[in-house]
Amino acid sequence: MPAAKPLKTGRIAGPLDTVVLVGASAALWALAARWVGPQVLTGPVETIGYLGGLFADPEFRASVWETTRAFSLALAIAWASGLAIGMMLGAHRLTGEVAEPILTALYSIPKITLYPVILLFFGLGMPARVAFGAIHGIVPVALFTMAAVRGVRPVYFRTARSLRLGPLATARHIILPACLPGIVSGLRIGFSLTLLGTLIGEMFASQRGLGHMVIRAMETNDVRLLIALALFLVTVATGAGALLLAVDRRVARLGAGRG
Template identity: 50%
Template sequence: MSAATRQALRGAVQLILLMLVSWQILYWGVGDVALRSPLETIQFTAKLAGTSAFWGHLAETARAFCIALLIAIAIGLSTGFLLGLNKFASEVLEPLLIAVYSIPKITLYPILLLMFGLGIAAKIAFGAIHGIIPIALFTIMAVRNVRPVFIKTGRVMGLGPIEAIAKILVPAALPEIFAGLRIGFSLTLIGTLLGEMFASQRGIGYLLMNAIGLHNIDLIMALTFLLTLFAGTASGILLFVNRRLQAQVR
């Protein structure tokens, strides 16, 4: 194990311990009215994980999130490469992307419900629209920052657009593109959960919204703990990979 990996693990452990201590102190101050202690939450989470209903909701969320993420990556990267390589298209469409990105996405959800109904398709679409634009914008900037000599070399070698993207642009711009994918991952997860919270009968977001309505603090804390654990672990892994890619480029 390298020194950088050991340092990253040490930092992660310290952060987890700090969060647990802060959580316990906050619980002592607030009490059972709005919180549960870390130990109580972990115990209830273990009990929740032993129910088949929970795994059904988890599978629904995982399926919607994975499909939404794949769509966001495919459309985001395609749009980013297209606008990054075409100056005219970028000047016309990039301001539009930024304008759409500034719109609160929740205002678009009624339209998506009319288009896709109350099924999984609406959740997938809502999750995807959260991730597409950040991935596209990061990809645009990554392509622009590629040294022009690399692109000229590809032209001299007679590479077609797809070959140039695969063999030159992607390797050269990968660290910045991966940073966009990391942000797109988080936003797509948020969008998928929001879609489940507002108009769905299945999924982790639905369970969380139902628990809020019933003031089921145990379930709220358990689901929040699981979501935080998943998002934090995934973000940490993606951040570590991103730093390794940046180090290799340097």
């Protein structure tokens, strides 16, 4: 009998697909702006021009730097803490089964309700923004890592025991390479949520950063500034997300090849 051909489940979007999508989105944006008027929504050409002028403003550059600094610290904490928690809970099944419902419940709670507690512990300023961003990203990274560790084949752990590897060596040489695809997916989700948390933190209790500029534009009904900031944040988040998604797919293909 002839060998069965593998089924094609889909294809990865190429550059042409991206250009078509961006063009269609820009066209819809321009039509919507003409329909509702510039008092509600500025058009893409006007917004891009205004955003380009913002980069000459020292206040805007300082806000970008403040947000980048807070987000980088929050992301480092979220990734490192989430990986450590997920590794420990995934390696110890009983503890993981007890902790998983608790983590899932924390994940479903609107984090804005915890902001008064964050302010009580850290006060106003950079520590509060970093903490609020980190708590958004820790839980999804931990859950994805825990699920990935649980999916590691038992024979790998038996091999580690036969080689008399310690916990750290087992995690580094056995667990981490085996569950890397799941971990990368968790890091990608954690990136997006940490950015969201950092911006929300700047919106509610900060005098600096892009989140503060957003809330100030809302208070003064500065539509041009608000749409320009939204375009900048969407562009940065989309670019970083696409890069992490490419890494995720690459790692998944490597894992499938090893499997």
